[in-house]
Amino acid sequence: MRRICLTLPTNRACTAMIRAIGAEAAHAAEHFDVEVHLLVLDSCTAPVFAEHARALGELPPVPHVVVHHLDEAAQRDFLRRVVGDAGVTKPELVLDLMLPAETSYGACTNRAFLIAAALGCRSVHRRDSDSRYQTLGGAPVFPIHHELRSLGKRAGDAAPGVSRDALDPRHAHKPVAMVGSSFVGELSVDVAEIHRADPAVYADVVGLWAPGDWSAQARQQLVDESFRGAGTEPFRRDHSVLTLVDPMRVDMCNISFHQVHERVPLPPATNTIGSDYFLIHLVHDATLPGVLHNRNIVNFHTGERRTGPGFLAYQTRFAKFFLSMLYFNFVYDRMARADQALLDDDQQVRAAAIAGFVRESTELDPAENVRRLDVLDASYRQLGGKYAAFADALAPRRDRLLHEARQDMADFALLIEAWAALVAASRAAGPQWSAPQPDRARR
Template sequence: MRRICLTLPTNRSCPETIAAIGAEAAYAAAHFGIEAHLLILDSSDTATFAEHTRAVAALPDVPHVVVHHLDEAAQRDFLRAVIDRAQVAKPELMLDLMLPDRLSYGACTNRAFLIARALGCESVHRRDSDSRYQSVDGEPVFPVHHELMSLGKPAREAAHGVSESALDPRLADRRVAMVGSSFVGELSVDIGEIQRIDPDVYYDVVSLWAPEHWSDAEKRALVEESFRGAGTDPFERDHALLGLVDPMRVDMCNISFHDVHERVPLPPATDTIGSDYFLIHLVHDAALPGVLHNRNIVNYYTGERRTDAGFLAYQTRYAKFLLSMLYFNHIYDRMAAAGEGLLDEQGHVRPSVIAEFARQSTALDQAENVRRLDRLDAAHRTLGGRYADVADHLAAHRERLLDEARGDIEDFALLTEAWQPLMRAAQDTGPLPATGSSA
């Protein structure tokens, strides 16, 4: 029986999300004849973990749904076993890249990728704890429906299960590597307040993630598209498009991957938003088929972001995201130029090429990032209030932030080079015990 991994990484209280994703796993098993492994990677504090344990225990027993609820200790034990078996260089650094003591969107998803391989799952389907499903007539609209209609199938076969196809016929024999959608609701990046206070400053802050040499018109077009997801229109009826999926049209709260995640990991950058979007770009640039559907998830902000500490932490992550783009824009340019040269003769992504592009980018002059910080500082001081406090914080840590942005890319190259041995070791290590299951 085909196995899939439906994963929920979390570091915050989300019992309602656990119940909802449990229902999605049950839907997948009942409608597609698969075994759904619900993997909850929990980095919450002790009290919240206990709350989640109760939420998991409350999930109904469903045939062919297996639940794994792992705290960081269990995740670390698994990773140590995999790293030891893989015999990779710098094992302690590798463990730190996979399970850092700071927030990392890429690292938590990388753990899901390795555990899915150990569980024998052929695909990974990711959701987020600050997301909800839309519903029609009281019934939730699960993205896994479109994911399992197409993911992993040859494109010519997947074409029968979508609304339309824009795929070049010569790519019809390639397998669908990604199925995804986006979100409706609040901006994916918590900068909506800036837009309300001063639209000009909002433009300055958002345009900083574009390559510096872009024209003003190109930057304005990017700002118009950025972080909005699918807008605010609610779901009405299904639509799915087979083709090369525009990275701006999907979000990591509503995504699934086949094969590509076993070839290249996500950048394990810490305290940086956007570090988990790399594979979306890779799938597109390598001309791997994907499906874009419209079962958008509802995005909302948790209360933690509204606190002073949460606000400062989030704005710092946004600043690090801007600094990371010096390197990622370089890598993306080279991936786009390489195109199908990113693939080997079997149609798999070549990790060595990605690692080389990443290493090349670390030699870039940091002057562009210095100017990014200067412009961000000016924007924050124009806004005043708590934004001026952010400016003071970033100014006090400027050199560290610049160094970390480059170091994060060096770490990504190192992890990419080790990814295949880690994947093989995960498979050999074998599955983790289930928290709950029903066969």
């Protein structure tokens, strides 16, 4: 029986999603020969953590489902031991990159990757707290159904289990490294208000994540596709495709990885939307097979992003996303050119090559990012109101944000270089945290 890790990182109250992912874990254990480790990484306040613990404790007992609910203190204790055992250079910096004081979409998932290794899980299946499952005939539609049918299999062996095989036969011997889908509902980034206010400004802003040398036509096509997921079409029947999965067709709220996450981590950048999407691009560019299915998750936005300090924080993350793209577009281009050379003889990603591309990106001229900030400033001032107020707040931070965007990539390169040792140390350490309570451990 193989072990899998179904994980939910959260920093907000989400008891409904916790109950729902508990049902997904039960579905996996009941329909597949797996032991499911349901891992909730909880950065919430003590009262909300207690609510989540109660919700987990009330899940119906299911054989072969084990729940792990870790607050940040437990995560930090585990990471400190692992970083020490790994013998990495700059251990305190590595610890900070794994559990920073500020919000990091990549770091929370990296913690799940290491804890999964400690649990003996070779695959990680991630969901988000601001989402829910679609239903068909009143029953939830769980993505893990497709993930466990294909993930980790030799692509040629996975082909009979999908609706369509669109994979070039030359990749049939490689393992299926990723199975994922997208979302329906609200845009993945909370920018619909900008589109309603001024579609032209929306196009100028969203187009900032394109490479600086793209044509106006290519940039507009990116704008038209960005952040929309699978649109609004509800689930009616299953469909899955074995292919090299287009990164624009999957989302990190609905994703699973096999082995690739043990070779390369996610960027640990703080306060940066989209910093957790790197592996989706890597799987595609390294010509690793994947399965794209249509069990899309329903995305929604919580209210704290739209008013007061929450708006300022969210828009800062959005601005840093644009600045990060100077570097990521460069790295993606290098990875695409490398193609299958990114894989070793065992069809595993060459982490050293990725680290090299990331380090090379830190030498780029930041002039393109200066232009991005100029466009963002002008666009938000044109929108007026709270957007103009954000532009005022952003102006004195420009130099610092430009520096942070470059430093984030240097930190990412360092973490890639340390990653193999961290994964090995995690696997050797095992689950060194408090065992699940009897009412939450179900074997």
